[in-house]
Amino acid sequence: MSPAFISGVEKQFPEAHLTFDRFHVMKIINDAVDMVRREEIKDCPELKGSRYIWLKNQQNLKISQSDLLNQLTIKKFNLKTSRAYHIRLNFQELYQPTREDRRGLSEEMVLLGNPQPPGAHQRGGLYK
Numbered sequence: 001m002s003p004a005f006i007s008g009v010e011k012q013f014p015e016a017h018l019t020f021d022r023f024h025v026m027k028i029i030n031d032a033v034d035m036v037r038r039e040e041i042k043d044c045p046e047l048k049g050s051r052y053i054w055l056k057n058q059q060n061l062k063i064s065q066s067d068l069l070n071q072l073t074i075k076k077f078n079l080k081t082s083r084a085y086h087i088r089l090n091f092q093e094l095y096q097p098t099r100e101d102r103r104g105l106s107e108e109m110v111l112l113g114n115p116q117p118p119g120a121h122q123r124g125g126l127y128k
Helices: 003-012 022-040 051-055 063-072 080-094 107-112
Strands: none
Touching (some): 022 080, 051 063, 051 080
């Protein structure tokens, strides 16, 4: 996704369509959310120690982390970090394949868009 890569593809393969994979798009978005949080923490000390609640997937949060996230996303705070987080959620939703998207694809192709759990590569790749 570097400008040099994009430029090289455009020059060498003018008919090609560039596609950016989920991992790299989400990494850029997560970095942006964290950058907004770091800037905002100066004015909002409630954000101290909240880095990972903004970066983890909601289903992976502990109850205490989920409660803190809910408290911080309440509209009365009107946090820039909360707005950036919701943009992150919207992008994440775009990259979730639907049942219709999965129809006719092999399991390997479906899993390309979904990260494997830790240790999956040690068990032979695909997980059930």
